[in-house]
Amino acid sequence: MRVSGLLHLLALIFCLVITWVFVRSYINFNMKTNRLPRWMGDCSVPSPASRLVKTKCGLSKSCPDNFFAFKISSGAANVVGPSMCFEGQTIMSPVKNNVGRGLNIALVNGTTGKVMTQKYFDMYSGDASLLVKFLKEIPEGMLVLVASYDDPGTKMNDEIRKLFSNLGSTYAKQLGFRDSWIFLGARDLNSKSPFEEFLKNNPDVNKYDGWPELLELEGCVPQKVY
């Protein structure tokens, strides 16, 4: 009886010790899991949000050195004006209140990236000869950014088409009533610009009743080095 009583006691102590060990390790485990987030927080692991690098003009990828970042959006129907961003600066937009229906054009020095001119030309009821004069007087080495709004086509003529083609445009030849068009060219470009988008006004496929969808184009344009 005494021996079995002692065994019982030992068994009880053994059970208590095991339980104690389990409880200890369970508490430790809990403390560790509780501390874990704080420990991770102390460690300066950057959160996904802070790891995102802010690019100029909100481009999906940063431009290499010696390239300028740009983003051009055409107008949406006759409701929302176009916008242009160059090297992180909004240079034409409805908020800046320097856009208008027709063709919106900005001139940028291709070497320095300095914005020289922002102008819009009414192509529905305006005087087309103003745009002819403007395009003929673009100085050497200038980048030319263009965004349509509402109607870029009614007053379009062959002389203007030719001048835009000389700046590297492919679609100026066929630009017509209420087409959407965005373009980046240059005064002394000897080839077609890769930076151009065009949507014909087509009632069968138009996104809006009387207008095609707005266009958006972003990219990196090489700085002109002399």
Ligand SMILES: *[C@@H]1O[C@H](CO)[C@@H](O)[C@H](O)[C@H]1NC(C)=O
């Ligand atoms: C563009 O900038 C360069 C460098 O400052 C200058 O030499 C050139 O004359 C500028 N072009 C125009 C048309 O202003």
